[in-house]
Amino acid sequence: SSQVVWSMLGNRQFCSYKMTTKTQNFCRNEYNLTGLCNRSSCPLANSQYATVREEKGRCYLYMKTIERAAFPRRLWERVLLSKNYEKALEEIDENLIYWPRFIRHKCKQRFTKITQYLIRIRKLTLKRQRKLVPLRRKIERRENRREEKALIAAQLDNAIEKELLERLKQDTYGDIYNFPIHAFDKALQQQDAESESESDAEREEDDDDEDVDKREFVEAEDSELSDFEDMDKLETSSEEEQEEEEEVEKKASRSKSKGKTPLKGPARRKRPYIEIEYEEETEPSTKTKAA
Amino acid sequence: AADGSGSVPGHGTDPAAPERVLFPPTFSVSEIKNKQRRHFMFLRWKQQQRKEKLALKKKRKKEREALGDKAPPKAIPKTIENQRVYDETTVDPNDEEVAFDEATDEFAPYFNRQTVPKILITTSDRPRGRTVRFCEQLATVIPNSHVYYRRGLALKRIIPQCIARDFTDLIVINEDRKIPNGLVLSHLPDGPTAHFRMSSVRLRKEIKRKGKEPTEHVPEVILNNFTTRLGHSIGRMFAALFPHDPQFIGRQVATFHNQRDYIFFRFHRYIFKSEKKVGIQELGPRFTLKLRSLQKGTFDSKFGEYEWIHKRREMDTSRRKFHL
Numbered sequence: 241s242s243q244v245v246w247s248m249l250g251n252r253q254f255c256s257y258k259m260t261t262k263t264q265n266f267c268r269n270e271y272n273l274t275g276l277c278n279r280s281s282c283p284l285a286n287s288q289y290a291t292v293r294e295e296k297g298r299c300y301l302y303m304k305t306i307e308r309a310a311f312p313r314r315l316w317e318r319v320l321l322s323k324n325y326e327k328a329l330e331e332i333d334e335n336l337i338y339w340p341r342f343i344r345h346k347c348k349q350r351f352t353k354i355t356q357y358l359i360r361i362r363k364l365t366l367k368r369q370r371k372l373v374p375l376r377r378k379i380e381r382r383e384n385r386r387e388e389k390a391l392i393a394a395q396l397d398n399a400i401e402k403e404l405l406e407r408l409k410q411d412t413y414g415d416i417y418n419f420p421i422h423a424f425d426k427a428l429q430q431q432d433a434e435s436e437s438e439s440d441a442e443r444e445e446d447d448d449d450e451d452v453d454k455r456e457f458v459e460a461e462d463s464e465l466s467d468f469e470d471m472d473k474l475e476t477s478s479e480e481e482q483e484e485e486e487e488v489e490k491k492a493s494r495s496k497s498k499g500k501t502p503l504k505g506p507a508r509r510k511r512p513y514i515e516i517e518y519e520e521e522t523e524p525s526t527k528t529k530a531a
Numbered sequence: 532a533a534d535g536s537g538s539v540p541g542h543g544t545d546p547a548a549p550e551r552v553l554f555p556p557t558f559s560v561s562e563i564k565n566k567q568r569r570h571f572m573f574l575r576w577k578q579q580q581r582k583e584k585l586a587l588k589k590k591r592k593k594e595r596e597a598l599g600d601k602a603p604p605k606a607i608p609k610t611i612e613n614q615r616v617y618d619e620t621t622v623d624p625n626d627e628e629v630a631f632d633e634a635t636d637e638f639a640p641y642f643n644r645q646t647v648p649k650i651l652i653t654t655s656d657r658p659r660g661r662t663v664r665f666c667e668q669l670a671t672v673i674p675n676s677h678v679y680y681r682r683g684l685a686l687k688r689i690i691p692q693c694i695a696r697d698f699t700d701l702i703v704i705n706e707d708r709k710i711p712n713g714l715v716l717s718h719l720p721d722g723p724t725a726h727f728r729m730s731s732v733r734l735r736k737e738i739k740r741k742g743k744e745p746t747e748h749v750p751e752v753i754l755n756n757f758t759t760r761l762g763h764s765i766g767r768m769f770a771a772l773f774p775h776d777p778q779f780i781g782r783q784v785a786t787f788h789n790q791r792d793y794i795f796f797r798f799h800r801y802i803f804k805s806e807k808k809v810g811i812q813e814l815g816p817r818f819t820l821k822l823r824s825l826q827k828g829t830f831d832s833k834f835g836e837y838e839w840i841h842k843r844r845e846m847d848t849s850r851r852k853f854h855l
Contacts, residue, residue, distance in 0.1 A: 368685045379843070387730060387793050387819055393612065394790035396797060397811060403753050404784065404801050404809045413779050417803050 246285035292351040616852040620760040637722040641771045650676035650700045659709040668816045727820040742812040748781020756789040762855040794820040
């Protein structure tokens with residue numbers, strides 16, 4: 241009757257396990273030995289059949305004989321195969337003794353394949369396993385928004401500038417930058433005593449320039465000429481500064497001119513103002529050498 | 532439907548110049564069915580509100596001036612930073628226990644100047660263009676750092692090799708769809724591992740008004756706003772990336788600024804124009820980090836002991852509560 245079954249299922253009528261593709265027919269039956277839809281591989285069309293299947297890493301040999309064809313519950317007999325590869329092959333052999341060669345051979349092949357992929361699984365689990373964590377859109381959006389707001393609240397530039405100025409005040413930079421605050425204050429007090437009609441504001445404006453303008457022309461304090469040029473001049477002139485007394489040259493209020501051109505001298509003052517120039521005292525050092 | 536406005540503007544008049552509009556008290560702009568008219572009336576209503584607000588402001592200001600010295604002090608506006616829920620782990624500068632802890636934790640060798648930082652920067656598998664360039668730029672920013680390709684190596688195997696070659700820190704930049712989006716910072720001789728979510732990565736060419744390339748000088752480090760214990764340890768982690776003695780000639784500064792649990796990284800060059808003014812110019816890449824977890828040992832996702840994990844349901848409940 242397996243003949244009959246095959247003649248029905250094989251080509252003519254419908255078999256629910258059969259999957260056809262362009263080149264081949266596959267059998268989706270879980271007890272199928274090879275996975276193809278053949279006369280010799282169909283578990284339904286063969287009354288004596290055997291397969292190897294694995295469950296949770298252990299391999300079992302399933303056998304079906306014609307005596308139990310009437311008892312579907314007891315149809316498939318299951319034998320646990322040993323973990324040892326060679327021993328398991330022997331077990332297959334002794335269980336399937338006197339069975340058709342085809343089934344024996346295919347069972348062993350299938351068993352080999354299964355052990356190989358089990359080994360591979362075990363090896364892969366030891367290696368690093370990547371876990372994909374899905375991003376959640378709502379949360380991503382929320383975090384981006386909060387980040388923007390935090391950025392605005394942070395006012396980074398101001399914070400950094402403040403911190404740098406703090407460090408300058410705390411003298412972490414040592415001697416590199418010469419904005420001698422204390423020396424200025426002293427000089428200012430001297431000046432105060434001597435001249436009365438200067439407004440404080442002017443003096444403060446000019447304080448900061450006394451370092452920078454050693455030359456004839458005056459640079460605007462907010463000038464955005466290359467910062468590096470400024471620094472160079474500062475560094476080279478720092479030593480001269482220490483030796484000389486301060487030259488107090490009063491110039492026009494710098495804060496008003498944001499331009500990059502040097503100021504045009506006293507033409508722009510708006511308050512009553514007295515210009516005082518002190519002469520350098522240590523300049524003659526060169527002269528003495530020459531002499 | 533009855534149009535409730537007192538005056539009769541018609542559709543042609545410009546809502547920018549309304550006359551005194553009278554709205555009867557039970558009228559609401561949303562009841563008008565005609566969309567165009569409703570929009571028009573809404574604009575007028577809005578302008579009127581603005582006017583009233585302005586008038587109120589002026590009145591208040593006048594009152595203030597009239598009072599002169601007796602005026603009550605100006606109210607401080609509430610900000611999120613003001614209203615921040617007080618965190619009990621905030622570090623008090625004079626706290627001895629904290630000082631003792633910090634003297635004996637994993638960063639003590641760095642802060643005692645026994646070790647020189649040496650950083651290894653790497654990525655996740657198969658990095659794409661942006662990530663690679665970002666790694667390179669990061670390597671220029673952090674002195675004494677080396678970039679190596681990952682090529683599918685397991686982190687657990689890399690770490691002992693790094694330790695053998697005297698690396699002090701490991702940075703892994705995780706990539707998703709060609710943009711870097713995560714950072715794992717691991718202090719090597721069994722130091723803590725911090726996992727961050729990285730966002731808004733800008734490479735050097737995308738930064739406007741940037742300066743020239745960062746030079747080889749050792750930059751200074753600014754760490755802002757790391758107040759709690761957790762924040763302190765993260766701050767020290769960042770500080771341990773950079774060598775101890777910054778070269779002030781280089782005038783470069785790397786800033787890690789924490790604001791509301793977001794850590795902003797910037798790299799600037801500064802110049803002191805005077806003793807009260809400093810100019811800064813941004814070079815170098817910028818990115819923001821948000822801490823996701825802090826683990827005690829080196830990178831070990833399965834068996835590691837986590838000091839802090841961000842748990843969304845528990846920790847994101849209040850908008851005024853921050854952890855760093």
